[in-house]
Amino acid sequence: MxxxxxxxxxxxxxxxxxxxxxxxxxxxxxxxxxxxxxxxxxxxxxxxxxxxxxxxxxxxxxxxxxxxxxxxxxxxxxxxxxxxxxxxxxxxxxxxxxxxxxxSAITLQSLTIEANPFKNGPVEQSQTIDVIDRDFIERNNSGTFSNALEKLPGISTINTGVGISKPVIRGMSSNRIQVNDRGIKQEGQQWGADHGLEIDPFDVDRVEIVKGPASLIYGSDGMSGVINISPAPLPINGNINGHLINSYQTNNNMRSHSAMVEGNQNGFIFKGRLTFQDYQDYRVPADEYTYAGFVLPVYENRLKNTAGKERHFSIMTGIRKNWGKSTLTVSRFGQQAGIFTGAVGIPNSYNLQHNGDYSNIELPNQDNSHLKVISNTTIQLGKNWLEMDLAYQRNERLEKSLPHAHGINSSDQGNLALALYLNTYTANFRYNRQINNKQQAIIGFQSSIMDNQFGGFEFLLPKFQSKSAGLFYFHEYRLLDNFIINAGLRMDIAKHQIDAHSQPVYSSAGEPTGNEVLRNPDIDRNYANMSGSTGLSWIISNKSNIKFNLGSSYRIPSPIELSTNGIHHGNFRHELGNSSLKSERSFQGDLNFTYSKHNLLIGFSPYLAYYLGYIYLSPTAKFSTLPGAGTLWEYRQNNAIFSGGEAKIHWAITPELQTNLVAEYVYSHNLDTNLPLPLTPPASVLAGVEWALPYKKTWLPNSNFFMEYRQVAAQNRVDRNERVTKGYGLLEAGIGTEFTLGQQILKFRISGKNLLNAYYFNHMSRYRLLNLPEQGRNINISLKIPFEIKNP
CATH class of the missing domain: 2.60.40.1120 (Carboxypeptidase-like, regulatory domain)
Known part of the structure; x- marks a missing residue:
């Protein structure tokens, strides 16, 4: 209603x-x-x-x-x-x-920045923002949206196999970074590391990553950064066009097919997309692994039950007139994916054997779907603009497994071990006012209602309802032609109502005893906080620019941090919440220096953040008492420091030959335990070269070759009871070209990841906890066919 x-x-x-x-x-x-x-x-x-x-x-x-x-x-x-x-x-x-x-010979400098709330230029805005377009995403597509972002400085991912990943900005993820799709916060992926972003990588036209404190404009979940997924500009009036994309990846035989069509007829706009992805069990450069002291086989170098399939559609329609624009987008992302057999219960040589069908999705598995209905409207009010974003999201996550793997003989829920049903209603309003040539202001209001239900014979998270609302004011002032300052304040209120839950107790024989144990109590919490930030941009010359931001923001504990008490099989651990957690408070500083001329770009971005009551999940030295569980991880709260930085150099030696170097480092320190915080990404350096092949006027125009090498340092700074990870190096290369077949343009690309078939462990991967290496050599072949139905 x-x-x-x-x-x-x-x-x-x-x-x-x-x-x-x-x-x-x-x-x-x-x-x-x-x-x-x-x-x-x-x-x-x-x-x-x-x-x-x-x-x-x-x-x-x-x-x-x-x-x-x-x-x-x-x-x-x-x-x-x-x-x-x-x-x-x-x-x-x-x-x-x-x-x-x-x-400028550097391609990304031709992209404009719109994530800045005032929509002005890249040097005027004070935040550190990276922009990528569809060409970048298609070139770096690994099957998931998050993995396509890893080439950017300060961005890494948490992976569960090859089909599930979620982004990390400067060592933080989940509720500390916000992912916005068409202005609406994507809900559902914060429940755990094995809950990836349910976003079709083919349905992304433009991404803007805001690094550093962004809570003022976007809400408390933007404490460490924001990933904005923006739609492409509306089609030109009278034009109807589209494209077909087909790709194949050799490692897990992934087949991807995506079709899009869009058009504009006298201000009536529409766009539709349909995507299919199917993949088999993936290959690793190992024939055995060690878990709990046992050496177990990896038959034919393929991890059993890591196959999956995805189905996605999106439909957008709307109008564009001289008073503004309004669109309505309906999309659904569906994924079925196997969970590696050794992740649930005790793995043994017998249940790790393949049945001969590498495409079969067996038990245990997960079945996820994410439905979104998003309304975006921009209306001119006088000389200024009102932006309104309304949305409904329905996120369903079903985890299926055999009851006996959980110490239960049978269940009236069948093989449904866990079900999470999350409904979210969101309303955002922003009034953009241009006061004069030197001053702009934004008044904004954001609100959401979340309702979670659950099912299955296991327990992870109780029923809850969460409500939140925020009001902010942001002001920008051009003090001098080359010196711009901004400042803002925000007030937020929120309420969590979490139901108590008791779980049946089973005997050692797997039969119900008739008794129940309280897994979490009733929790009714109210929160209210203020936050603020200020920033400046000093345009030293037309080649150099310094930006600086200071901010104090807060984040309320999420329902999972307050009340979870169960086995998170995708993470291979028992996670225990803490109902006494308080809101986090952060004090952050972020500096960005950029030097740019037509063939050279140099950037350096150091940062420092101090957290009061930082909430994190920490491994303990205890084993869970629940059947089929591993170690016990607890949500804790301590004061902490995060610091580090990113550096990048892009040098166009000639317009055809370009090189780039990207380095990043994250330092975390728990001020109470005097130890690092867990799951901190290691330092890394990415070096690459790209050569535009000199065939401009031949039958192979717009051809290019690239090669990149990433060196990742060992991660020896770990929390108590957390494993260290050795360093590694990865080689990637590829070639792309365009050619015509009759009158049809075809875009062909072939690239390879981990070309040396390196045996390595990703410190942020969930399968690292099982001593399972990452995916081996993978060749990606893609063909894009653009088409035009009507040209004005």
Missing amino acids: RFTFLLISILLTLSHHQISAQSTPNYRINGIVLDESGEPLMATILIHELGTGTSANLDGQFTLKNLRPGNYHLHVSHLGYKSLTETVIIENSDINLKWQMEP
Whole structure:
């Protein structure tokens, strides 16, 4: 009912603005785009608020028509040049503009930044933001969205096999980083390390990673960073196009097929996508592993029951007019994946044998689905803009296993060991006000309601309902032409209502005794907190820029941290919550220095964060008393320090030959135990080279070759009872090209990961706890077929 009421309110508002727009005068923005020497450029010009734009003609000239009086943020981009952003204020006449773009051989500098709340340029905003586009994601696709981000400095992943992964920013994950899809926080993946991001990697057009404190704008879960998944610009009016993508990975015989079509007919916009992925048990460079002192076989180098399949669809429709835009997106991500047989119960040589079908998804397994209904609306109010995001999410997670593996002879739940059903309702509002040429402000409101139910013969997390609301104000002031400052305050309230739960007790023979044990008590907690931040950007010259941010934010303990008490089989451990946990408070500082010219980019980003009451899951020296469980891990709370930094160098030796070097380091320290915090990613260095093959005017245009090598240091700084991990090196290379078949353009790419078939352990991998190495050599072959149905 709440969601329906909000949708009706939006429709009434849109109707009012559509009627009033008929009597509002319309104006134009005329302009010309030139290079440094004054030659015209056929650049792309987009209006952020309307999600549409145009391209300059052969003379570099463009016109944006039918614009109402108001404030607009224009993004200008052209391959081979640094992007530009300008705020334009239309009052009672047409606007005439002239831009000169600075050349850059570094491709990513042509991408604009929109994650900045004020939508201004990359040097004006004060936060450290990395931007990647669809080409980057397609080149680095490993089957999951999270793994495609690992090439960026400060980003790593927590993996469970090859089909499940979740992102880590500067050593933090789950509820300390926020993943937004079309402005809505993705819910469900915070329940554990084996709960990956349920996002189709083929359905991502643009990603912006905000590193450092971002809680003020995005909420308390943005304490360490935010990953914004943004839709592509709306199609040009009268255009209908799409593409087909097919890929194959040799290691686990993964077959991926994705089809997309989108269009714009007189302001009516639509987009649809359908994706299928199927994969078999994956291969490792080992024929045995050691667990609990026993040497166990890995038959034919394949981990039994790690096959899976994914099905995804998304449909978007909406309207784009001169008063704004409104879209409605419905998507569903479904995944069925096996859980390695040795993860539940006691592994032995017999149950590790294959049955000859490497595609079979046996017990134990997980069946996940994530349904999202998202409404995004931008409306012009006077000269300013109101943004509204409404959403409903339904996350279902089913874990299936044989009851006897859990010390139970039979169950009326059948093989359903655990079920989690999470419903989430979200409403976000932001009013963007351009005060004058020097000042901008944002007033925002965010709210959510989460309701969790559970089932199955096992227990991990009780029923709960969580409500939260936040109000913030953010202000930016251009003190000088080259010196911009910002500051803001935020107030949040939240409430957790968690039900008590008692679980049946079974005898040693697996029969119910008729007794029950209390697994968690009733918990009713209220929270209220204030947070604030300030930042600056000093544009020293047109080549160098310094940014600095200070912030104090908070995070309330999640229901799983307060009340979990059960075996998390995907993590191979018994996890125990703590109902006395208090809110975390952090004090963070973040510095970013960038030097950039047309063929060189140097960046350095150190950071320091002090946490009061940092909540973390720590291994103990105890074994769980529950059947089939391993060690006991407990949620604890201590004061802690996180620090480190990222450095990157991108050098275009020639326009065709480019090199890059990325280094990252995370340091964590528990101030109460005087030990490192668990699961801290090790330091790493990634070096790469890319060569655009000199076949520009032959039958193989736009061909390129790349090679990268990552060296990961040993992780010897570990918490008590946590294992150390040895260092390792990985080699990756690939080649891509375009060719035509008749009139059809085809884009072909072949690449290989872990080409040396290295035997190594990823410190952030869940299977490391079983002494299982990571995936061996993997060759990825992909073919993309773009098509056009209608051209204006």
